[in-house]
Amino acid sequence: MGKKSNAKKTANRNVGPVKLLPQTRGELTAVVDEVFKRCTKVPPAVAPGAAQEWAEYLEIYALIEKIRNIEKDIQLPSFPRKEQVAPFMSWLEEKKIMVKGVEIAEFEEQGFGLQATEDLEQGQVVISVPCEAMLTEETARKSYLGSLIERDPILQHMGNVSLALHTLGEFVNPQSPWQPYLRILPSSYSTTLYFTPQQLQMLKGSPILEEAVKQFRNIARQYSYFYRILHSLPEAKSWPIKDYFTYNAYRWAVSTVMTRQNRIPCKGSSGQLALIPAWDMANHQQGIYSTDYDDEKNCSVCLAQRDFKAGDQFTIYYSQRPNTELFLHNGFVYRDNKNDSLAIKLGVSKGDQLHDEKVALLSSLGLPSAGSFMLIPGSHPISPGLLAFTRIFCMDKASLDKWKDDGEKAKGLLHEDCDVGTTVQDKTWSFLHTRVTLLARAYPTTLEDDETALPTSSGLEALIRSQLICEKIILRDSASYLSTYVAK
Numbered sequence: 263m264g265k266k267s268n269a270k271k272t273a274n275r276n277v278g279p280v281k282l283l284p285q286t287r288g289e290l291t292a293v294v295d296e297v298f299k300r301c302t303k304v305p306p307a308v309a310p311g312a313a314q315e316w317a318e319y320l321e322i323y324a325l326i327e328k329i330r331n332i333e334k335d336i337q338l339p340s341f342p343r344k345e346q347v348a349p350f351m352s353w354l355e356e357k358k359i360m361v362k363g364v365e366i367a368e369f370e371e372q373g374f375g376l377q378a379t380e381d382l383e384q385g386q387v388v389i390s391v392p393c394e395a396m397l398t399e400e401t402a403r404k405s406y407l408g409s410l411i412e413r414d415p416i417l418q419h420m421g422n423v424s425l426a427l428h429t430l431g432e433f434v435n436p437q438s439p440w441q442p443y444l445r446i447l448p449s450s451y452s453t454t455l456y457f458t459p460q461q462l463q464m465l466k467g468s469p470i471l472e473e474a475v476k477q478f479r480n481i482a483r484q485y486s487y488f489y490r491i492l493h494s495l496p497e498a499k500s501w502p503i504k505d506y507f508t509y510n511a512y513r514w515a516v517s518t519v520m521t522r523q524n525r526i527p528c529k530g531s532s533g534q535l536a537l538i539p540a541w542d543m544a545n546h547q548q549g550i551y552s553t554d555y556d557d558e559k560n561c562s563v564c565l566a567q568r569d570f571k572a573g574d575q576f577t578i579y580y581s582q583r584p585n586t587e588l589f590l591h592n593g594f595v596y597r598d599n600k601n602d603s604l605a606i607k608l609g610v611s612k613g614d615q616l617h618d619e620k621v622a623l624l625s626s627l628g629l630p631s632a633g634s635f636m637l638i639p640g641s642h643p644i645s646p647g648l649l650a651f652t653r654i655f656c657m658d659k660a661s662l663d664k665w666k667d668d669g670e671k672a673k674g675l676l677h678e679d680c681d682v683g684t685t686v687q688d689k690t691w692s693f694l695h696t697r698v699t700l701l702a703r704a705y706p707t708t709l710e711d712d713e714t715a716l717p718t719s720s721g722l723e724a725l726i727r728s729q730l731i732c733e734k735i736i737l738r739d740s741a742s743y744l745s746t747y748v749a750k
């Protein structure tokens with residue numbers, strides 16, 4: 263949760279990177295090549311099953327562990343986090359970053375955050391950050407990595423990857439103007455990139471598992487791809503990033519960007535990703551979005567989302583993310599998340615005799631023929647999209663004919679009180695009930711197991727248990743809601 267402090271380590275910014283012996287470098291390059299080969303192989307025509315994906319993940323994980331072991335002496339500079347607060351505050355002034363009425367403080371498992379030093383009124387400007395102080399896709403292009411970013415297809419199209427390399431490139435460059443900002447960042451994260459296979463296995467049953475495996479593979483691929491570039495490109499020889507580019511360093515940079523990035527407007531385009539110093543010290547709380555961009559002054563502005571009393575934690579509202587996304591992209595879970603949901607994967611089979619009719623009716627409602635449909639917390643757990651999909655999925659030819667030609671009438675399928683006839687409706691409830699029951703059974707632990715274990719868990723285990731509890735509560739409430747219809 264962005265919390266790990268490196269307070270016990272001593273600052274070693276004058277220590278240069280450790281050079282590997284030629285033989286060790288050769289050994290490392292061979293393992294990196296193997297990771298690259300495995301992560302870039304053309305996927306088979308038929309998607310591999312979960313068991314095969316897991317087996318491949320374990321193989322790539324073992325190779326990455328080998329790499330981490332060879333690279334273990336090449337460490338990023340580390341700085342005791344608390345000691346960076348004073349220099350960071352001076353740097354904010356120098357860069358004309360305005361921070362009024364809040365200061366940096368520690369908030370247990372949330373890591374660093376902001377604390378109100380005076381009463382703040384809703385709508386009051388608390389932080390404003392000029393664009394020139396941020397790390398952005400544009401500053402990445404202007405940095406020493408610019409020539410690579412200009413011609414590399416991945417860096418051209420993936421702003422987050424280019425920002426991650428830029429962040430690492432500046433962190434290992436003692437001359438970087440962003441040093442006081444980069445030194446105050448967490449040294450480790452709770453994103454799934456830091457999970458062991460045993461910890462990932464605890465997520466069995468959760469839709470997060472498949473996504474986390476994909477994410478791990480993507481980052482392993484990117485690491486091996488950039489390793490090969492940085493060790494073959496002639497101009498990279500003098501780049502500070504080259505000697506520090508390890509799997510651990512890349513994972514850190516990717517997690518930094520993943521957990522802190524924001525999109526800011528950019529003339530003539532849809533915007534660009536940025537790391538916004540000081541604003542990104544605020545933790546998340548359910549509420550209203552209160553970050554704005556002042557085009558005239560070219561700065562990001564953060565307003566108080568509500569009244570805060572002196573001493574309160576000053577929080578912002580990140581976005582409408584369900585916990586599965588907060589878990590995957592931000593490394594935390596928000597209990598009582600009003601925007602929570604749990605995805606059920608459904609699709610109309612190509613072999614279904616009514617496939618074309620069903621797909622046509624689904625698309626008239628803007629629904630896909632296959633994809634993720636949501637269960638939501640609360641008294642009506644079947645989201646409109648899930649309800650309409652399942653109704654159409656369960657229709658026979660006569661029902662489909664009845665609904666197909668009138669787009670307006672078809673919209674009624676999104677509403678629970680719409681009369682679709684008892685046969686279709688009964689099938690719908692029964693299908694959903696069975697599905698929800700099966701999903702709940704796919705987890706190796708029960709809701710009670712996780713609730714009992716949570717108070718004595720800590721770190722990543724506590725994070726995983728919290729997520730499992732949120733998912734299982736949605737499933738439990740959905741099953742109980744559906745059973746009232748199925749029992750009738």
Ligand SMILES: C[S@@+](CC[C@H](N)C(=O)[O-])C[C@H]1O[C@@H](n2cnc3c(N)ncnc32)[C@H](O)[C@@H]1O
Nearest residue numbers: 263264372373374521542543544545546592594
């Ligand atoms: C933009 S940073 C906020 C500052 C961060 N806490 C730090 O120590 O630098 C976002 C990260 O803060 C943590 N965080 C934010 N809001 C949280 C919350 N409500 N509960 C737990 N962790 C939270 C998560 O680790 C998240 O990835």
